[in-house]
Amino acid sequence: xxxxxxxxxxxxxxxxxxxxxxxxxxxxxxxxxxxxxxxxxxxxxxxxxxxxxxxxxxxxxxxxxxxxxxxxxxxxxxxxxxxxxxxxxxxxxxxxxxxxxxxxxxxxxxxxxxxxxxxxxxxxxxxxxxxxxxxxxxxxxxxxxxxxxxxxxxxxxxxxxxxxxxxxxxxxxxxxxxxxxxxxxxxxxxxxxxxxxxxxxxxxxxxxxxxxxxxxxx
Ligand SMILES: [Zn+2]
Numbered sequence: 217x218x219x220x221x222x223x224x225x226x227x228x229x230x231x232x233x234x235x236x237x238x239x240x241x242x243x244x245x246x247x248x249x250x251x252x253x254x255x256x257x258x259x260x261x262x263x264x265x266x267x268x269x270x271x272x273x274x275x276x277x278x279x280x281x282x283x284x285x286x287x288x289x290x291x292x293x294x295x296x297x298x299x300x301x302x303x304x305x306x307x308x309x310x311x312x313x314x315x316x317x318x319x320x321x322x323x324x325x326x327x328x329x330x331x332x333x334x335x336x337x338x339x340x341x342x343x344x345x346x347x348x349x350x351x352x353x354x355x356x357x358x359x360x361x362x363x364x365x366x367x368x369x370x371x372x373x374x375x376x377x378x379x380x381x382x383x384x385x386x387x388x389x390x391x392x393x394x395x396x397x398x399x400x401x402x403x404x405x406x407x408x409x410x411x412x413x414x415x416x417x418x419x420x421x422x423x424x425x426x427x428x429x430x431x432x433x434x
Contacts, residue, residue, distance in 0.1 A: 217430055218321055220299040222398065223329030224390040226336040226383060227412045228419065232329065233300055235420050240427060243293045247302045250283055251275060261286070281311055288319050295321055309397050325430055326401040327423060328394075329412035333387050340383050344372040 219242075223229035237244050254262035255269070261282060268275055284302065287293055303309040316322050342355035346367040353360040353372065360367045401407040408426055410419060 217324040217427070218295055218297045218299070218316065219325040219327065219427075220303075220323060220401075221327045221329070222394055223327075223412060224331065224336065224387045226339055226387070227329040227331040228416060229300070229329055231416060232327075232419060232423060233298060236298060236423060236427065239424065240431075241296065242298045243296050244298050244300055245284070245287055245293075245302065246300045247280055247283065250287070251280075254283065277305075277308055277311065280308065281315065284312065285315050285318075288315060288321065294319070299323075303397060304393070306396050306400060309400050323401075323406060325408065325426065326398075326406045327408055327410055327426075328398055329410050329419070331412040333384060335413055336383060336387055337380060340375070341380055344374045347371045347373050 217240075219236075221229055221233055221236075223232075233244055236242060251265055255266050256262070258266075261279070265275055265279060268279070280302070288297065299312075303312050312323070338356050339354065342357065344353050344355070344360070345351070346353070346360070348366045348371050351360075351367055352358075353367070360369070360372060398407060410422060412419060
């Protein structure tokens with residue numbers, strides 16, 4: 217099966233993707249990562265991308281599409297891809313359908329991890345890191361132990377308010393930009409909304425059940 221996972225920054229998309237990849241032996245196609253790899257390898261496509269990036273321009277849909285095709289055309293990845301960070305717009309979504317069809321494949325499932333902005337703010341504002349041992353805590357979800365030599369409040373560091381503003385802006389931008397794409401997949405009956413407010417293992421179990429159901433169906 218091929219699937220796409222959507223979720224605003226801070227929704228836990230990375231964690232869930234990692235679980236799915238491991239359990240179902242899928243291949244995670246993160247476009248950002250692949251673009252960087254092509255640049256590093258100085259492939260013909262990589263050189264083209266470098267020149268665009270060096271000019272301060274955005275990598276075009278056409279280039280991204282070439283990159284995607286170079287992966288979905290490989291037999292070893294056939295029907296085993298989890299798309300992360302792609303498609304980013306409706307044009308890319310429609311193009312992805314065409315590309316997959318060319319290689320006798322399709323999208324079987326689209327997941328959207330839904331989290332509201334308040335939760336994301338709590339996750340960020342409650343977060344602290346121990347400057348001694350590097351452990352990460354959260355005032356709301358995973359408070360630091362009251363009695364500890366190392367992780368006491370004087371050693372806990374928090375990020376500034378600016379991080380919160382940036383996070384709120386990124387959240388809103390993400391939600392606005394993905395709305396038309398999600399509608400597109402909703403109309404194709406591929407979209408499953410996952411409540412991302414719950415504990416990580418509960419979310420994972422729900423996703424696993426959905427995938428198991430679809431795998432059985434395929
Ligand atoms: Zn510590």
